[in-house]
Amino acid sequence: MTRRALTGRILAPLLLAVGLAVLSLPEVAGFVVRALGLQAGTPVPAGRLAWLARHHLALALAGFALAGGAGLALGILATRAAGASLRATLDTLAAAAQAAPPVVVVALALPVLGFGAPPILLALAAYGLMPVMRGTVGALATVPEEVRRAATALGLTPAQRLWRVELPLAAGPILEALRVVLVLAVATTAVGALAGAQTLGTPIVVGLQTQNTLALIQGAAAAAALAFLADAVWLGVMRVVGRVVGGRA
Amino acid sequence: MTLRAGWLPPATAGLAVAALMGLPFLTLAPNRLVPGAPVGCGLAGAAAGALAAAAALLLAVSARPWRAWAALAAALAAWGVLLAAAGQGAASLVAGQPPAARAALGSGAWLAGLALAGLAAEAARAALPRRGGLLAAAVLLGVTGLAARDGLLDAVSLAVEYRARAGAVTTALVQHLALSGASLLLALAVAVPLSLLRLRDGPAARLADGVLSGIQVVPALALFAALVAGLSGLLALAPALRGLGLSAIGPTPAVIGTAAYLALPLVRGFSAGLAAADPAVLDAARAIGLTPREVLLRVRLPLGAPVLIGALRVAAVQGIGLATLGGLVGAGGLGAVVFEGMAQFAQDLILLGALPVIGLALAVDAGLALLAGAAPERGEEPA
Structure with missing residues (x-):
């Protein structure tokens, strides 16, 4: 992607995030609900919404760190000579992990782990691990064999080769896989509300149960705004990293 | 002969044995809503673990076709023993208890079941590289279905809930x-x-x-x-x-x-x-x-x-x-x-x-x- 196209890619989610955040404010959402001709229930105050958003983000980032860290480590391991046998089972495991959607993982974990944050953290880790791992393996596989051999011939140790040659060359696709998983984590965290975690899904679930359309719209807009914001921020990070890595080459 | 991950069968068999030994096999609760007290798996669990280890050993030693089939048979036998242990164990736990009492599968039974299913799939894929996974799934489901139909699993909490x-x-x-x-x-x-x-x-x-x-x-x-x-x-x-x-x-x-x-x-x-x-x-x-x-x-x-x-x-x-x-x-x-x-x-x-x-x-x-x-x-x- 050219730098200019990437700027365009950042702008769209950023504008959507700002628009949806404005929509989630009690006054704006109340106006929309009345304009739709619906009964407006009790609004969620802006302060409470901001508190929920902070909680939501903290949970999503914790899940992302779990999935991203473990996925990167396993992906790197699978491409080293010692872990080569791991690769054959990756696809099977990836399919199996996709078969249990996050809602189902949260539900199954509830009786074992109890109410609160642990079920959604488990679901985020389980669901995000495979995309990161596969993305890392795929990205490292794009580094040409000649480059690898040249690095060894220059006298680099395997660790130096990984850090100074392979990872910088594979940074683009790895960051792209991490972006998908980050956005997935921020979006999926809303489901944690079903197991009693305090997230932006909470006003949605409560709104559905009590038929409070106002809280429902506020929660939905705020949750979507946060997901678009995460998308825009990560695209910005990718742009900066692209400049650093590109500048070095 | 396809290249297989050699460490996978011993790892799954080890997981099954560890789950059977270290985690609660069944739990007994006074009703369907409260968490139960853990109960171990006893001799039947040891037999299932031994069969799983035998299957892993057969897969590890050599790549001859009959060994893969023997490993599949051992993994299936381990699965059958696990089912029987769960069904019989649950029946004897709830015998003499009030009707609301439930004997549920514990984390050990679930984890061991997952590991055994994985082991059976590995053995079936070694025996039949193309359709091995499907064969294993069909046979495991068939054995479980037969056991459920003959009333072997009737006392397990999940079956009680399903009947209701x-x-x-x-x-x-x-x-x-x-x-x-x-x-x-x-x-x-x-x-x-x-x-x-x-x-x-x-x-x-x-x-x-x-x-x-x-x-x-x-x-x-x-x-x-x-x-x-x-x-x-x-x-x-x-x-x-x-x-x-x-x-x-x-x-x-x-x-x-x-x-x-x-x-x-x-x-x-x-x-x-x-x-x-x-x-x-x-x-x-x-x-x-x-x-x-x-x-x-x-x-x-x-x-x-x-x-x-x-x-x-x-x-x-x-x-x-x-x-x-x-x-x-x-x-x-x-x-x-x-x-x-x-x-x-x-x-x-x-x-x-x-x-x-x-x-x-x-x-x-x-x-x-x-x-x-x-x-x-x-x-x-x-x-």
Whole structure:
């Protein structure tokens, strides 16, 4: 992607995030609900919404760190000579992990782990691990064999080769896989509300149960705004990293 | 002989033995809602562990075919012993207890069962590289089904819960299939014209692409909620639409919401499939006088078939998972069973909803994989 196209890619989610955040404010959402001709229930105050958003983000980032860290480590391991046998089972495991959607993982974990944050953290880790791992393996596989051999011939140790040659060359696709998983984590965290975690899904679930359309719209807009914001921020990070890595080459 | 991960069978067998030794095999609770007291697995567990170790050993020693079959037999025997131990153990635990008492499978039984299933799949794949996984799944399910039919598992808490809810679970399963099937059809109705549009790259195709990618970012819970709100607003403005069967709560938001997420993988996969044909082949087809329509139907579709079925597979599996959220917006399905179980904090009811979701997803995945695998194989056969 050219730098200019990437700027365009950042702008769209950023504008959507700002628009949806404005929509989630009690006054704006109340106006929309009345304009739709619906009964407006009790609004969620802006302060409470901001508190929920902070909680939501903290949970999503914790899940992302779990999935991203473990996925990167396993992906790197699978491409080293010692872990080569791991690769054959990756696809099977990836399919199996996709078969249990996050809602189902949260539900199954509830009786074992109890109410609160642990079920959604488990679901985020389980669901995000495979995309990161596969993305890392795929990205490292794009580094040409000649480059690898040249690095060894220059006298680099395997660790130096990984850090100074392979990872910088594979940074683009790895960051792209991490972006998908980050956005997935921020979006999926809303489901944690079903197991009693305090997230932006909470006003949605409560709104559905009590038929409070106002809280429902506020929660939905705020949750979507946060997901678009995460998308825009990560695209910005990718742009900066692209400049650093590109500048070095 | 395919190259296998040599450490996998010993690792799964080790996991099974560790789960049987270190984790509660069964739990006994005074009723279906409170957590139970853990109970170990005793001699039968040791036998299952020994059989699992034997299967791993047989797989590790040599690659001769009969050893793989022997390993598969040992893994299946371990599975049978596990089932018998669970059924008998549960029956003896609840004997003499009040009728409300429940003997549930503990974490050790679940983990050991998963490990044994993995071990059986590894053995079956060593014996039969192509269809091994399917063979193992069919035999394991068959053995379990026979044991359940003969009443061996009747005392296990999950079976007790199922007997109380059999009708509701069956209805939910049918609803779930209907919800995910309808979503897939709606997504197909959107995706097919869009992927044809995408063959000619234009502003309309790029706009549709941007919208569909944007939807993927929106949390599913938020989209379902927004659809409920939006549909209620729409129906308040135009009540005549209710006559068409639209409603703000129920299957309508669930089907539209699920289809919205399925459209992107379908469009991406279909356009890749349609573009899979070599340009030289397309030129040749045009040169022999095929019309654009014939090129599409007789060249692009057959050549892209594996990619097309692959996209359908991804979307169908996702659809089964997403339809679970339909339970929140009153659409019923297995999600409704799961959420009722969560509201009651009743583990068995959650399992009754969740296990069929996972089973359906795996079955659809395997079925469409078979279909995708069948296409190129047929071509390889001598005419």
